[in-house]
Amino acid sequence: MSRVINGLKENGTPYFFLLPCIVILGALLSVPLYKVVEYSLYDNVIVERNPTFVGLQNYSNLLTDSAFWSASVNTLIFTLGSVIGHIIVGTGLALLVNAEIHPRAQTVFRSLLILPWIFTAVVVALNWQLLLNPFGVINYGLTEIGLIDTPIDWLGDPAFAMWALLLISTWRGYPFIMVSFLSGLQSIPKELYEAAEIDGAGFFAKFWHVTVPQLKPVIYGVALLDLIWTFQLFPLVWLTTGGGPGRSTEVLSTMTFRQGFVDFEFSQAATTAVSILIISAAFTILYLRNEKQKI
């Protein structure tokens, strides 16, 4: 015993510093994680004092529920659409703010374009609701220039709600990609562009043959990370469309919330949450493997 204590005295300092982190991770991550998996195996947890163990019944319910499948499809559309939107807008803007212009203007544009990232989701959601409102600025602008005849309820019309949501999500998420790509762009040696210039490459050839291959490792890692984040994104969807109208923008995260805190079906909510967990974990493993390769 004294040897253990002595060993700790000698080598324990790093563990001592790690302790708060371990406690927080254990208490705030592992316990809820365990609980959610446990809940998904019982019936009527939380509302009933003595829930009954039902095994995988909740999972078979989930897989036969058409709402789950439509939410899955919506999640897929929302996630892929957002990530593609982030990459296109983020890449374009990264190229623009990487251009050689007056240094002060460069700083101003870089700072301005990062702004969407620093607002909380609530502020973003409320502002876009105002903008996209039938009586909002966007409808006013579009009718003024004659693109539409009557105002459209962008977030309330099942035909447009997902598109509007993707617009908001793209606006909100591109700065992360932009900043990551910008640092990637800045690390590309100038001589490569000069060599390509002498070889006769135009703007697109340079982009395709120099920029993209050089950014590839960054693109892959950042896109996966974005995929993981967007896949489980909740506040932006919940606060703009709330999954509606009807179920037209219902994603797995809003479905989980609805099952739990609207319908009080906590077991079913836990089951849906576990399905999100499994898919997110798969992406995360891919991401970690990619990062490891880079090292």
Add this chain to the structure above:
Amino acid sequence: MSKIEIKKLVKRYGEHQALHGIDISIPQGEFCVLVGPSGCGKSTTLRMVAGLETISGGDVVIGDRVVNGLKAKDRGIAMVFQNYALYPAKTVYNNMAFSLQLSKMPKPEIAKRIADVAEILELTPLLDRKPGALSGGQRQRVAMGRAIVRDPEVFLFDEPLSNLDAKLRGQMRAEIKRLHQRLKNTIIYVTHDQVEAMTLADKIVIMKDGRIEQQGTPDEVFHDPDTLFVAGFMGSPPMNLIECFATDKGIKLPSVEIACDMPSAVRPGDKLVFGIRSDDIRPAEDGFEGVSISANVNLIEQLGTENLVHFSLGPDEMIGKTGGRTRITPNQEVSFTLQMQHAYFFDPETGRRLR
């Protein structure tokens, strides 16, 4: 293949003027080396010929065309960069093929050209590799191959050997020289290494602070320097340069008077810089003819075939030369012979040579 004329070339970066009217004329097939310390404007000049820097004044003429406004790709040039600038994601083959692919050359012809060039440069077994899997010397050869396949009118080299170790640098230097003899292209080659300049060049242009100090054959700039700077820059070890006064019989150094013929423009009492190469300072035992001085040896640098002898002459340190089998040792009083017919004199104010 064409000649290059650089006429009154000026480069300004805002307030700062980097080049003050550079004039260089390079006949077709000549190997021209721009040499000078860093910041002298040699790379800027090269990049302006390449079309990578805008021209603030003057003209660049390649062949019979003024190319000032032309894009880099339309100037008929190919360039080899200091750190090679190979496309890391492309194979050696595709690195070399890129410019030809962009110019829409038929595939079989591209393949044939690359095969030929790869043969010359011994790159054939490496064609499928990516630059990351090559050694420094191999990358250097790929960079040269990429330039050669385009069959350009003019080759531009921007310090291409400075990232290689000494031995490889010697090999590549010879390879570049051989290549030039074979292809006979017009070449502009930038380096800060005066040995490279001496060995490669048909014409050396020595630059300093955005101006040309002197241009001429390696022999001319080495044996007949126009300025103090050129005298000190060319040659290793550098020329011995010592401040002195003219007398009616020769020169007066702080510790010794040396009798010699003086340039006609010099009057007794004038302040001068006296220059002499270490090759022309020999220990008396080597049996050369000249003016004898006696000095204390500080240091022997052994180079194998020859030894450099550092000695003090009053407050000045000088370097002489002797054979590799000398028995001179440090802290020994030795008599040296100065071959004063090979001495140079410079005006300390203007740095111009006094003839």
